[in-house]
Amino acid sequence: MLKKFQKVIIATILIIVVLCDSNFTYAAAPEIKLPSDSAATITNFTVRRTVTVTYNCSQPIGTDISRNQVVGYCYTYIGSYRAKNKVDGKYFDGLLIKSNMVPSTFYNKNGQKKYGFSQYLQYSMTLNKHCTYQGNTPINDTSGSDEYSIGITGGSDGASVSGTVNCNSKYCDVTDLSNPTKNLFKIEYDYIPSASDWKSNSTRNKKVLFASTWQMATCTWTTSYSSYNVVLDVYAKFGTSSAKNGSGMTMPLYNYSSKATGIFINSFR
Amino acid sequence: MKKKIIIKIVLIILLVFILVIGFFLVREYVARNSDKDSMTTVENDIEILSKEYPTLMHIYGEELKFDDSISTNNISQITSDIFRRTDDYDYQLLIINDLSGKNVLSDDEWMIIKEVLMSNNDINFLYLGNKQFDKIIEVGIVEGDRTMFQDGDLSLGLFYEGETAISVYGTYTSTLGKSQKDVCEAIMREQAYSIKIGNE
Incomplete structure (x- = not known):
């Protein structure tokens, strides 16, 4: 009886300690779980580009924020893979991309505190002429799910990569405007589809925009070329607000956002 | 009973x-x-680097004026001795400030940097400037090739996120503010971010 109770006590203490030591201001990174017998050569996310977004509105609504003021960071990681087996005699290649959108908190010229919020994120890549877009990617159904698949299928020869991305839906409640075509990979995460979406009681405001959030995408294609480069554009935008409930937004509209781009050139060999 | x-x-x-x-x-x-x-983001970064995860910044080249609570060590030569661990610091960051494009390290010094970074996941590296990009890649300190650079890039780094070494591009670019304050804040953000992600 006593032993059982002791176990309960120890477990309780451990839970309290763990809960109190966690830092909830940073969202956990999506975790990629790939099978050990993956049929692809995968380059993991060991290259990152920091896209720093400064206040650079061409037609600023608010003038109390200094130029060069950082309003947010988009930390983008890139990984690539090549299937071990060819598909219909062609290489089966792909990119894995994930970004951590981290809004900034700062003082304006008058010493008042301002809060950055994530507004928009876009990945785009024009596929090389020798590449043919494959599959149903990008798979980015992030609404209401804790986990979404990044599975990629490669046809009859069995070239495939599969796995899951664990992503707390709390941080992924965004609108997906994917537009993959034969030659263009384009995926947009529009945190604010229109100005009318901005309401003080909006769930999205409270849950997502002012916190660190993660987004992820994949793109796959086949090609007969063994060695070439691809260029991925990353475009991130942040707005600013006087309060974390979304009130006092300085630049909520598309044309008035602070934005920055980053380019990845990834080599396939 | x-x-x-x-x-x-x-x-x-x-x-x-x-x-x-x-x-x-x-x-x-x-x-x-x-x-x-x-706290603001900058205040929070200072808190992380001075109290939560005390970090020593080794600065080679032109001086950088960080917030007073950040520990710095100006160096004129790269030796493995400068990275000796003490109980005072959890992390170290080696900054090569070459924004003027005048600093030249010897091959031996680049090799020391590589060896130190490869064997210590609590030591990070940041090169400021653009003259030595090719050298850094040639030595094998960071992953990538010339095509990875973007116009305006003025930095290249290797930051550990836990056990994983991440080659970092774009920490400081020509589009950001040019004052010492702007440069130091960009450096602190990169270091603080890597530490926080690595300790999640």
């Missing part, structure tokens, strides 16, 4: 003890996080 009563008393004392400890821990947590909430 008497034994049962004693057990009950012990259980009650333990329960009260747990509740009291839990109360204080939760209160501490709330206080700590509400403090963080009231």
Whole structure:
């Protein structure tokens, strides 16, 4: 009886300690779980580009924020893979991309505190002429799910990569405007589809925009070329607000956002 | 009967003890996080690098003026001795400030940097400038090739996120502010971000 109770006590203490030591201001990174017998050569996310977004509105609504003021960071990681087996005699290649959108908190010229919020994120890549877009990617159904698949299928020869991305839906409640075509990979995460979406009681405001959030995408294609480069554009935008409930937004509209781009050139060999 | 009563008393004392400890821990947590909430990003980064995860910045080249609470060590030569661990710091960051494009390290010094970085996941590296990009890649300090650079890039780094070494592009670029303050804030952000992600 006593032993059982002791176990309960120890477990309780451990839970309290763990809960109190966690830092909830940073969202956990999506975790990629790939099978050990993956049929692809995968380059993991060991290259990152920091896209720093400064206040650079061409037609600023608010003038109390200094130029060069950082309003947010988009930390983008890139990984690539090549299937071990060819598909219909062609290489089966792909990119894995994930970004951590981290809004900034700062003082304006008058010493008042301002809060950055994530507004928009876009990945785009024009596929090389020798590449043919494959599959149903990008798979980015992030609404209401804790986990979404990044599975990629490669046809009859069995070239495939599969796995899951664990992503707390709390941080992924965004609108997906994917537009993959034969030659263009384009995926947009529009945190604010229109100005009318901005309401003080909006769930999205409270849950997502002012916190660190993660987004992820994949793109796959086949090609007969063994060695070439691809260029991925990353475009991130942040707005600013006087309060974390979304009130006092300085630049909520598309044309008035602070934005920055980053380019990845990834080599396939 | 008497034994049962004693057990009950012990259980009650333990329960009260747990509740009291839990109360204080939760209160501490709330206080700590509400403090963080009231900080700006820069203030929070300074807190991380000076208190939460004390970090020593080794600066080679032109001096960089960080906030007073950040520990710095100006160096004129790269030797493995400067990275000797002490109890005072959890992390170290080696900054090669070459924004003027005049600093040239010897091959031996580049090799020392590589060896130190490859064997210590608590030491990060940041090169400021653009003259030595090719050298850094040639030595094998960071992953990538010339095509990875973007116009305006003025930095290249290797930052550990836990056990994983990440080659970092774009920490400081020509589109960012040019004052010492802007440069130092960009460096602090990169270091603080890597530490936080690595300790999640």
